[in-house]
Amino acid sequence: MSQLVTVREVDALEPEVVGELLRDHPYDDYRRHRRIAPDAALAFLRERAQESAAAERCHRLLARDRSDGRPAGVLMLQYLSHDSELLGRPMGGIPFLLVRADHPDPGDVLRALLLSLPYLVQREGYSHVSVRIDSADIAAYHELTDAGFRLMETLVSMAYDTERRGIGVIDPAEFGFDGVVRTVEPRDHDAVAEMSRKRFTLNRYHLDQSISHEAAGELMARWARSYCENDQDCQVWVAEGKGGELAGFLGHQLNRGLEKHSGILVSGRALLAVEDPRTGVGQMLSRAHTWQSPGDYKEADTQLNNYGMIKASFKLDMDMVRTKYTFHR
Ligand SMILES: CC(C)(COP(=O)(O)OP(=O)(O)OC[C@H]1O[C@@H](n2cnc3c(N)ncnc32)[C@H](O)[C@@H]1OP(=O)(O)O)[C@@H](O)C(=O)NCCC(=O)NCCS
Structure with missing residues (x-):
């Protein structure tokens, strides 16, 4: 005592x-x-x-x-x-x-x-x-x-300050991508949810042995779908190949509560996944987020061992602003 x-x-x-x-x-x-x-x-x-x-x-x-x-x-x-x-x-x-x-x-x-x-x-x-x-x-x-309590993940958050780093409009060709980057439409929702179910495997739900991979995938699918359906506070970018296939997506949420107090809008809790890793699509979608999404700061969170995501963020001049531990018991 x-x-x-x-x-x-x-x-x-x-x-x-x-x-x-x-x-x-x-x-x-x-x-x-x-x-x-x-x-x-x-x-x-x-x-x-x-x-x-x-x-x-x-x-x-x-x-x-x-x-x-x-x-x-x-x-x-x-x-x-x-x-x-x-x-x-x-x-x-x-x-x-x-x-x-x-x-x-x-x-x-x-x-x-x-x-x-x-x-x-x-x-x-x-x-x-x-x-x-x-x-x-x-x-x-x-x-x-x-x-x-047992450590399940270590999260790293990166932030892009639009005032210091600038904004612009992306050209997919500069990323070697033969297709377009556009905001999500209702016809994409299922494909975005499926990509989310399949591609996010480093998070605490997947790493917790008391949770099945199927259930962990379903949680991620629902999370992405909720972004697609909330066009007030969320925005989802999709990369569409020239054959109409989904090559990747990036969804994020705007922190309106913080904006109310500070006058500064932060877009965060970003979810980014691509169909074929290491072909530049992740970098391109992150660029669309940092340059073209609303917000004064654009944040990306990921696990400490997600080397691809961390590299993509650093290549875009994002600064590391926060690290967190998640525990389960
Ligand atoms: C993380 C992810 C989005 C990165 O997208 P990507 O399209 O594979 O990344 P890019 O091809 O644009 O690569 C960007 C840079 O990171 C590097 N990179 C990509 N994956 C890497 C890896 N696993 N290890 C080391 N470097 C990696 C690339 O080589 C490139 O750097 P370079 O130009 O100097 O060669 C993708 O791997 C993915 O969908 N992962 C599963 C979902 C996920 O974990 N999302 C992030 C958390 S929200």
Whole structure:
């Protein structure tokens, strides 16, 4: 038991508590985007934390310092309805695992929160729990592994700053491609979903032995399809060969919440796949994204061992802005 903090499940998180837990938070996702003001990024994070805490089927464990009752850390556990339905088992995710930035012993706070987690997981009947942390948060890495969480993937995020690096219009011929790059149409949706099902194999779902490859593929297919069907916040580029065949696609999502706080639009969570690797199509679609998609920054996330994707991003002058670990238990 921790000598420093007490942990309780709470019905709600007051804005002041979230504010105190996030003051000077060191691991914000946008801390390396020069054009995004840190205050605006933190305001967006506070809003997300507040929304998560208030979501249906979210449970909150709050750690408070024994000495003065100040909030020391929080762990939120959320039912993942989409994953649970698809995989046929109750699954939970931890959207927030936070320690107050000026806390003298983050490891102790995290340990205390994670000690209380199994009770909550058992009560909710979850057979699977996932969590993602910034790789700089070494205390969380240590405590999660000690608590039995297993590393599933290391994510690298690259960002293209349109102001610094410029924009333009691509010419497929310059990439040796005999065809066109255009935005997706309803007739492409099935082919995009199938390519997504087949080509994404390095992600945490595929690497988790408790999840079948078939189910992992279906998750990726649905993800790509959801981008095709959401033309408000998402955009999908396709490369169509001269015979009408799909040679590749790139889908991305615009972060409207961050834009509301900062005035800067980030296009991220990009999904990129090609039919025939190493023929320049990936590079061409990434160029279409970085140059022609809406947004001030264009982001690409991938696994640390996805050498092709990382190379394509570096060749386009994208900067590495974030690295994360994903754990499953
Ligand atoms: C990652 C992916 C999109 C790259 O697209 P691609 O069309 O194969 O890449 P390109 O042919 O445009 O190559 C771009 C550069 O990366 C290099 N490259 C491509 N794949 C590589 C690999 N596996 N290892 C090392 N370098 C690689 C190419 O040689 C080229 O560099 P060069 O011009 O100096 O020779 C493609 O391999 C793919 O569909 N992978 C499966 C899906 C996926 O993992 N997507 C990324 C995560 S969203």
